[in-house]
Amino acid sequence: MDANTSGWSPTSALDAPVLRRLSRLDRFLPLWIFAAMASGIALGRAFPGLGALLDRVQVAGVSVPIGIGLLWMMYPVLAKVRYESIGAHVADRKLLGTSLVLNWVIGPVVMFALAWLLLPDLPHYRDGLVLIGLARCIAMVLIWNSLACGSAELAAVLVALNSVFQILTYSFLGWLFLTVVPHWLGADTTALHVSMWQIARSVLIFLGIPLLAGYLTRRTMVAKRGETWYNESFIPRIGPTALLGLLYTIVLMFAMQGTRILQLPVDVLRIAIPLVVYFCIMFGLAFVLSMKLGFSYAETASLSFTAAGNNFELAIAVAIATFGIASGEALAAVVGPLIEVPALVGLVYVSLWAGRRYFQTSPAAT
Secondary structure, three states, X not given: OOOOOXXXXXXXXXXXXXXXXXXXXXXXXXXXXXXXXXXXXXXXXXXXXXXXHHOOOEEOOEEHHHHHHHHHHHHHHHHHOOHHHHHHHXXXXXXXXXXXXXXXXXXXXXXXXXXXXXXXXXXXXXXXXXHHHHOEOOOOHHHHHHHOOOOHHHHHHHHHHHHHHHHHHHHHXXXXXXXXXXXXXXXXXXXXXXXXXXXXXXXXXXXXXXXXXXXXXXXXXXHHHOHXXXXXXHHHHHOOHHHHHHHHHHHHHXXXXXXHHHHOHHHHHHXXXXXXXXXXXXXXXXXXXXXXXXXXXXXXXXHHHHHHOEOHHHHHHHHHHHHOOOOHXXXXXXXXHHHHHHHHHHHHHHHHHHHHHHXXXXXXXX
C-alpha cells in the first residue's frame, strides 16, 4: 500500500476488498504482532537476565535498544511526508482546533473518568493510566495513519502540535489530574514531579531525530534523483522497514516485561479493559466528529488516530522515573502499548471499512 495517501479516495477502490488493498506485510499485521509478543516472552524466559541487561543503558528514561526500535519505526514514515505540502494544513484552523480539543481536553478527561470508574480500588494502576492519557501520541500514530491511508502531511502537523503541547502542559496536567482533581473528589492524591526538560528531551530524541532524518532524506534525494524516483523506487524499499521496527520494539518490550505480565493476568486484564474502551471511544468520537465537520477521509483518519493513540514511551519514562520500575504505575504504562498495538491495528481495518462505506460518494480527498 502507498502510505503517502493524502489524495486517496475510497471511490477509487470500491471494487477492491479492504484486505486486498493492503500489502502482504500489512494484511497479516495482527499475526506478526502476536508472533512478536510470543517471541518476546519466549526470549525473556530463555534469558531471564535479558531485561536488566537491555535496560542497563537508557536515553531519556527509555532503554537504548527499545529507543533504537522507536527511531527505526518512525524514520521511514517521516521520510514519506511531503513537507512542501504541510503549509496548507497549518493554515486550517478548524482542523488544528479540532485536534487540540480532542487531544488536550476530551482525551485526558475520558481516560481519567475510565480509570476512576473501572479501577477504583487500584490507585497505582489508575495513576499509570492517567499518565498514558496525558501523553498524546507523537510516534506510532504515524504508522497507524499510514496503514489507514490518512494524510501524511496532516499527521506530521498534528504530531508536531502535540509535541509542543506536551512540553508546555504535561507537568501541569499531571499535577491537575493526579493531585488537584482527586482532592476535589475526596480521594488520595499523588505528587508528580516531572520537568518540562524531561518531556522536551523525550520529544527531541524520539521525534526530533527521525523527523530531521526524514526531512533531510526527502530533500536530498528528491533534489538528486527526482520526485518520481523517490516516491516510486526509494520509498517502497524503506517503507516496510517501519513495521519491522515496530515488531522489533514489541519483541524487546515483551522480553523485558512479558514474564511479569504473565504473572499478573488478572491485573493486566483490569488494566486492559479501560484502555480498550478508551481507544474505541476516542477513535469513534473523533471519526464521527470529523465527518460531521466535513473533513475528507484522509483528514478524518489522521484526526482519529491522533486522538486515539498515546505517547507510550513518554508515559513509560515518566512512570519509571517518578514511581520506579517495579511500581504499579510503571506496569500500567508498559501494558498500555501492548494493548494499544493490537487495538489500533484493528481500528486501521475499521477506518478503511468506514472510509469505503461512508466516503464513497464524497469527492476525492485532497
